[in-house]
């Protein structure tokens with residue numbers, strides 16, 4: 725169980741009006757968001773293309789909130805330097821996209837960013853076992869990544885609990901992404 729004091733809200737930039745990103749960033753800040761979640765899609769790891777480092781840089785300039793950058797991209801090592809240039813707040817890569825996950829996370833941590841790993845719904849929780857010391861965030865996907873507006877997968881709640889158990893004693897946040905709403909936020913947070 726986590727207390728409510730530890731819950732942070734990270735609205736996704738995908739829900740924003742891209743013709744007015746600066747204003748949208750300010751509105752999310754004023755509405756009390758804790759972080760801005762930036763979904764980067766490459767058209768390879770996931771079916772859609774969303775935005776690249778130029779837009780991340782623009783979002784960075786529109787808010788003082790930390791950017792929680794979720795890289796849904798294949799072979800993220802190649803593009804990491806560009807995203808690190810745009811923002812070094814929090815950078816999350818997918819376990820499924822990294823051949824050398826430990827090295828990639830170490831690279832992110834070395835530049836002073838909080839390193840995170842995202843797990844697709846089918847990916848077992850224990851892939852984080854041997855990289856826990858590098859992690860500041862474990863992102864449990866509660867939908868398959870790539871589209872907005874998908875239905876939340878309830879079967880992810882036992883996995884959230886498994887991740888929480890694996891992170892016992894580690895200074896690492898658990899993030900959930902996809903289909904979170906007022907109806908399920910209570911059971912999600914109770915899971916861990």
Ligand code: ZN
Pocket residue numbers: 761762763794901
């Ligand atoms: Zn995301």
